Amino acid sequence: MISPDRFRKIRHMLLHRQPDLTVVMDNVNKAHNLSAIIRSCDTVGIGELHAVSYRKSIYTEQDAAAGASKWTTLHLYHEMATVYxxxxxQNMQILVASSSAGCMDFRNIDYTMPTALVVGAEWDGISEAALHGADQTIAIPMFGMVESLNVSVATALILFEAQRQRSAKGMYDSLQMEPGLFHQTLFELAYPRLSRELRQEGTPYPRLDEEGRIC
Incomplete structure (x- = not known):
């Protein structure tokens, strides 16, 4: 049985999830960057994110990095068109982070709209397929000699701007998830083994009280 304290922490997390905010990793290929991006997503309330991979070896790294957090879901794809x-x-604006000329300052974007942030690989940068489907390209202003930031650092900077805007609008103050999905996810995270058994049996999940006990 789950402890009341742990149950409250899981419930608190889900109450602050932002289902209309996500990240797409375009062929990001280093496991430590994948893991860092997943942690940043969890921190700002992103529960589901996406990764596109064109290389089998990178796909394996992404699959391994998905285990970096049991609190997020990483969806894997072989092509950008599918995730786009x-x-x-879902009516999301698609923002591609790039260092090319003509990009909008990332702070001048309205992140309170349904938003997907697309970030590129360390080796190859943003793909043409990602750029082709973008609603807007954005950039972090740079005034030094380096041309770009580490992909996980850049992602965190942009996500925390999104968090700032959404916090100011009160989007973390009320449930953003669909209520039925909220209760389903809460039960599955609180009782993972039991939820698997009930799904196999086709049995509905029981209700939980405020302490996480099964009613």
Whole structure:
């Protein structure tokens, strides 16, 4: 049985999730960067993120990095068009982080809108497929000699600007998840083994009280 304190922490996390904010990793290929991005996503309330991989070896790294957090879900794809179609169906603005000329300052974007942030690989940068489907390219202003930041650092900077804007608008003060999905996810995180058994049996999840006890 789950402890009341742990149950409250899980519930608090889900109450602050932002289902209309996500990240797409475009062929990001280093496991430590994948893990760092996943942690940043969890911190700002992102529960689901996406990764596109064109190389089998990188796909394996992404799959391994998915275990960096049991609190987020990493969806893996082999092509950008598939994830872009999914995001477009959810009416998300697609923002591609780039260092090319003509990009908008990342602080001048409205992140309170449904938003998907696309970040590129360390070796190859943003792909043409990612750029082609973007609603806007954004950049972090740079005044030194280096041309770009580490992908996980850049992602964190942009996500915390999104968090700042959403906090100012009160988007962390009320439940953003669909209530049915909230209660389903809460039960599955509180009772992972039991939830698997109930799904296999086709049995609905029981209700939980405020302490996480099964009613």
């Amino acid at each position: 179609k999914k995001l477009s169906d």
